[in-house]
Amino acid sequence: PTYEEVAQGANKKNKVKKHVPCSHCNGVGAKGKNAFQTCYTCGGTGQRRRVTQTFLGQKPTVTPCPTCQGEGQILTSKCG
Numbered sequence: 001p002t003y004e005e006v007a008q009g010a011n012k013k014n015k016v017k018k019h020v021p022c023s024h025c026n027g028v029g030a031k032g033k034n035a036f037q038t039c040y041t042c043g044g045t046g047q048r049r050r051v052t053q054t055f056l057g058q059k060p061t062v063t064p065c066p067t068c069q070g071e072g073q074i075l076t077s078k079c080g
Contacts, residue, residue, distance in 0.1 A: 029075060030077065031077040035076055035078070037073065038072070041065050042067070046072040047070070050062075
């Protein structure tokens with residue numbers, strides 16, 4: 001409704017979209033509990049650690065794993 005309609009006391013119904021989780025996977029996206037596998041890139045830590053050599057010495061950097069996006073697990077079987 002517009003401001004004029006509200007000021008005049010208009011009574012309208014609005015539709016609101018609501019996200020409802022899947023009844024099978026509860027919104028996780030996996031087909032079952034065994035649908036996950038430990039990430040082979042990070043070994044399940046969710047992080048990628050690198051050490052680069054600079055003129056001042058070694059510099060460690062930690063970034064999220066690019067394979068699992070920091071989750072530590074990979075989805076192997078998606079819910080339909």
